[in-house]
Amino acid sequence: MQQNFTTAPIVGAATNMLSIFDKIEVRNEEKIAQIDRDFCEGQQRLLYATLDQLDVWYANFMKDAEQYKEEYKYSVTPEGRIEYRDPYRYSYDVETYKDLLFLPFKPINTIIEMRARAIQRFISSIISHFNKSYALSISAPEMDKKSLPANYRPVYMSYIDIVINHLGGKSFRQKAEDEITGRLLALYPDGGWKKPPIQKSKAITFYNIISFSSSHWEYYKEYQLDYSYAQNLEILCAALTLFGDGRLNGGTRVIRDWKQDNISISDWYKLFTIKPIEMKFFKNGRIDVRFDSQNEALECFNRLKLNTL
Numbered sequence: 001m002q003q004n005f006t007t008a009p010i011v012g013a014a015t016n017m018l019s020i021f022d023k024i025e026v027r028n029e030e031k032i033a034q035i036d037r038d039f040c041e042g043q044q045r046l047l048y049a050t051l052d053q054l055d056v057w058y059a060n061f062m063k064d065a066e067q068y069k070e071e072y073k074y075s076v077t078p079e080g081r082i083e084y085r086d087p088y089r090y091s092y093d094v095e096t097y098k099d100l101l102f103l104p105f106k107p108i109n110t111i112i113e114m115r116a117r118a119i120q121r122f123i124s125s126i127i128s129h130f131n132k133s134y135a136l137s138i139s140a141p142e143m144d145k146k147s148l149p150a151n152y153r154p155v156y157m158s159y160i161d162i163v164i165n166h167l168g169g170k171s172f173r174q175k176a177e178d179e180i181t182g183r184l185l186a187l188y189p190d191g192g193w194k195k196p197p198i199q200k201s202k203a204i205t206f207y208n209i210i211s212f213s214s215s216h217w218e219y220y221k222e223y224q225l226d227y228s229y230a231q232n233l234e235i236l237c238a239a240l241t242l243f244g245d246g247r248l249n250g251g252t253r254v255i256r257d258w259k260q261d262n263i264s265i266s267d268w269y270k271l272f273t274i275k276p277i278e279m280k281f282f283k284n285g286r287i288d289v290r291f292d293s294q295n296e297a298l299e300c301f302n303r304l305k306l307n308t309l
Contacts, residue, residue, distance in 0.1 A: 199298055212285075
């Protein structure tokens with residue numbers, strides 16, 4: 001859910017709320033924060049309610065299928081699907097109407113597919129929650145549908161283990177900060193053609209971070225951010241937000257009066273951060289980031305590890 005920022009004090013409050021995780025010592029057996037546990041338990045309740053409904057229909061259709069066992073020679077796979085032979089599929093004996101019967105086999109297989117999709121969505125929701133809350137980049141595991149028992153019900157703590165293992169012994173904040181800065185540094189790969197950022201006076205200049213849509217300019221005479229470069233700007237804004245007030249959930253939404261389809265190349269954009277930060281865009285994809293002082297510019301440059309490029 002997108003958060004709206006209005007004043008610096010509110011931003012600071014968000015920082016204080018997140019600071020409770022700074023001292024978490026991460027081990028697999030440790031409990032997660034209450035706000036995360038509430039989310040996970042809520043997702044598990046919703047999943048189980050969905051599985052309850054699907055399981056009722058599965059049982060009903062399976063009971064109905066028993067009467068066709070000999071005629072259709074069906075078998076049940078370990079994951080609960082029905083495999084059967086339809087002797088009337090190509091029948092030309094129209095007087096029996098057997099080819100027009102409603103059979104429960106396809107609905108049974110559909111229910112098994114829906115169970116698997118519900119479970120996969122649950123897994124993705126748990127992982128996505130931590131990715132969004134702590135700026136992590138954990139991949140959600142894909143379930144093997146063919147090895148999933150028909151009565152399988154996951155528990156969220158299984159996927160919390162994945163999250164905690166991803167942290168590698170660090171706190172949520174430590175890992176998040178590493179990934180935020182790491183994603184920014186990855187925009188300038190070793191041996192790449194991009195000129196690395198430079199810090200001069202009160203500003204840091206980033207080269208080739210973005211590009212503008214040529215077709216949009218041709219038709220509307222407006223500078224629209226090229227879709228393929230949008231993620232680069234999100235990464236930069238997340239890093240600047242981390243420096244500006246310590247939040248882990250920064251992005252382009254912290255840019256005041258931001259309109260991705262009509263970007264000004266003459267004005268300075270202020271950021272919703274405690275430390276005053278401004279951004280200016282240029283036609284060639286360059287971005288200047290301006291701070292209150294040269295010391296703050298240098299501090300940001302080093303904090304984001306740009307000095308290592």
